[in-house]
Amino acid sequence: MNMSAGRKLEICDTTLRDGNHAVAHQLGHTDIVEYAKAAELAGADLLEVGHGNGLGASSLQVGRAALSDTEMLTAARAQLKNTRLGVLSIPGFATVERDLKPALDCGVDEVRVGAHCTEADVTRQQITMLREMGVTVKGMLLMSHMAPTKTLVEQARLIQEYGAHAVILMDSAGAYTPAAVEEKIGALAGELDIAVGFHGHNNLGLSVMNSMAAVRAGATVVDVTARGFGAGAGNAPLELVAANLHLEQIETRLQLFAALDAGDLAESTFVKRIPTNDSVTITSGIAGVFSGFAAPARRAAQHFEVDPRDILMELGRRGVVAGQEDSIIEVAMGLAEKNSLIDVM
Amino acid sequence: MNMSAGRKLEICDTTLRDGNHAVAHQLGHTDIVEYAKAAELAGADLLEVGHGNGLGASSLQVGRAALSDTEMLTAARAQLKNTRLGVLSIPGFATVERDLKPALDCGVDEVRVGAHCTEADVTRQQITMLREMGVTVKGMLLMSHMAPTKTLVEQARLIQEYGAHAVILMDSAGAYTPAAVEEKIGALAGELDIAVGFHGHNNLGLSVMNSMAAVRAGATVVDVTARGFGAGAGNAPLELVAANLHLEQIETRLQLFAALDAGDLAESTFVKRIPTNDSVTITSGIAGVFSGFAAPARRAAQHFEVDPRDILMELGRRGVVAGQEDSIIEVAMGLAEKNSLIDVM
Structure with a gap:
């Protein structure tokens, strides 16, 4: 494992954001409170919370959420101590005054600003502003399997220039294979001065291995959800990534059995149907x-x-x-x- | 892909045998008929049918099957034309006169004789006899993650000497990682003159990648089940292995969409609960x-x-x-x- 020197692997649990896709954004107050407790115990570094499409996305077009952004964030915030609170912000859905500032007022620790993998420039305003405010901010490149490595490096360089602390490749279609992950994450880790991460989906049944391949290639941020609860065929499951990191003796803040517990809790409470591959x-x-x-x-x-x-x-x-x-x-x-x-x- | 020269990859669908574990061996006549039709359409090379523990295993100790071995085999046989009919035989459960011969009389094309990975010698009698009878026979090494590579090569050599057409490493605990698969399958493929195969389980979420790693390392037989329907956390899913083989352009007899259909059929009919990872x-x-x-x-x-x-x-x-x-x-x-x-x- 050639992890970037000195960087401990960071686990971002997006169960309460990407998972919201799997229940048409209907996660309720109790779901959020109970799962936030579990994520804290599991030792997740970050818990991402909100509508499946992020801040300000609740709408007729992409689906109304059961709770407002501030209701969700307030509920999670009260349960978190060592696990940081995160949100996704996709410019277009999320605007600064209406969405980002109220979210920060709820005690959000990190904003993840997303755009299609060839449109990093739309993240500029928010990343620059958040960085100036002293907020931890990451750039997320959606559908990143579609762009060649060279393009991704260029786009990630823009995100770095805007002041982001990290750039995350999102496998929004679940279309990556481990070889492609290693190539792209490896290139980014080699070319950038900031941290690199991977957000995997399971359409081809490879999300766990892709996450491990990302770590092997130099990623220091990995996105997961309990039981793979999330959009499409689901995400890389927290509990399986935790098991594999344990076996590979890769250091994280995760507590193995508590991470497994978080998966069980999610299944027994709000995961109506475990994401699968039809x-x-x-x-x-x-x-x-x-x-x-x-x-x-x-x-x-x-x-x-x-x-x-x-x-x-x-x-x-x-x-x-x-x-x-x-x-x-x-x-x-x-x-x-x-x-x-x-x-x- | 360095597949052994001239050997086309063989897909063994064990949905109606290993899957029987997931329903306490209660697969019924209609389940078997409908799924056998789907496996034939999917282009599986072999369909393994029977009690989860194989021929003669139905008992109070490991669970009574809903149907007898001959009832299950007869039901499947009538639906198969290009897909061959297989059984698992574990000496101890299965005996020659009571179980194997009646099974062959039902039109079984292939017998897979299994034993713990360090006890290949218990497969000798059955493999020798079946080979002499002209029946296709494979040796299955259970719990193969427990034995070091050197031991597995020795045990596999015994199976080759007895006359088996192939030896299959079974990941009965779902404990393999792709690196371990590549090492062990690679060693067997290098040392043996007969075909080598892999039978993966999904406890660590790696069954698909492990199956692909096996193929990369020289395996020419891969075991799968529809929707991962099977013992423990389930098997390598047919439909996901099919998708990955398609993407890697590895030639098999599988028809991609029909293989995906087989998964959907299994889920909508007899898979009561999709195997998952708690x-x-x-x-x-x-x-x-x-x-x-x-x-x-x-x-x-x-x-x-x-x-x-x-x-x-x-x-x-x-x-x-x-x-x-x-x-x-x-x-x-x-x-x-x-x-x-x-x-x-």
Whole structure:
């Protein structure tokens, strides 16, 4: 393990943020209080809390959260002592005055500012401001499997210039393999002066190994959730990453059995359905398509009587990214047309 | 990928055998018929069918199966054309006259003869006989993480001498990491003239990557189950292994979407609960203890008011193997005594 000298591996538990995707943002007050206690006991370095899409995202468009940002943050804050409190901020959803400042007033310790992997420039304003305010801030590059290593290094350099303390590669489609993780994280760790991290999803069943590969390649921040509770096919599970770090004797603040307990607690309380890999979420990983496209692809497939997997594969070939949801219908219509032509031939 | 020259990767679907462990051996006639159809469509090379512990194992001691061996085999046989029909035979459970011969009469194409990883000699009689009869036969080394590479090579050489067509390393505790898989499979592939295979379990969340590592190291047989349906924390899932083989462009007979369909079918019909990783099954992987010990360890822990994970860790330190179930109570009692001493201090 060639971890960057002197940096202890930091575990970011995003169960109460990315996990909110898995329950349509309906995590309640008790869920947050009980899980925050468990994360504190488990020794997570950071607990990320909020709507699945981060600060200010609660809306008809992407789903209303059960609680407001400040209600969620206040509930978690009261339970945390050594575990720091974090939020995700995606400019576009989150604005400074309406969302970021009230969040900081709730006692947020760290803000993670996210953007599509080729659009680091949209993180500039928030990262610069937060850094000037003395807040710990990380830059998150979404859908990072889509950009070549060279581009990611350039984008990460921008994030470093803006003043972020770290840059995290997000595997939003669960499309990474360990070899790709090692290449990209290794390049970033070699080229940057700030810490590098990895946020894995499980569409191909590789989230644990990808997280371990990231650490091997120099990542010093790893994102996890209890039982993989999270968007799409779920995240890298806290308890399995903890087990593997234990076996590899990699030092963290995690308490092994307490981390396993956190997984059990999540399953027995708010994880309605353990994230799994059905044929559609797996295909989203194969195609490298944003997990959030799975549900609308299923709906379009039903409407146009085509296979949702064919839609996802075609979206993957087109390199479609979040925000281009219109393509789903277009592709589904195209497939239906093609099928009807085949039928009459 | 340095696959042994000329050998196409063979996928053994053990959903209807190892999966039987996950429902206390209660797979019924319809489950078997419907899943056999799906495995045939998926392009599995072999479908293993039977009681979780293989031929002749149905008993009060390890659990009665819903159907007899011949009922299960006959049901599957009628659905298979290009997918071959397989059984597991563990000498001790399975005897030649009572179990093996009637199974062959049902049209079994392949017998997989299993033994603890240091006891290959108990497979001799059956492998020799089956080979003489012209039946395809493989040797299975259970709990293979416990033996050093040198020992496994010696044991595998015995299996080769007896006449087996292949030797499979079983990760009965889900305790392997990809590095260990590559070392052991690589050594076997280098030293043997027969095919080498890997049978992975998911206690550490590494079953998919371990299966891929095995292929990379020269394995030409990979065992899988739909949705990971199987003993302990479950097996390497067919649909995820299929997705990864597709991405790595490794040739098999699998039809990708049909393999994904098989996973969906299993989940929607007989997989009552998708195998997952709770704190006890994970600890069984960390400790390298047979998955079958998890349930009795939970019961003993409750009785003696100790932590089941402490029992498993101690069993792991003692290197306990299947058949030594008495140790569970002994360890639990010891821990309870130690706790009560601490209480009075």
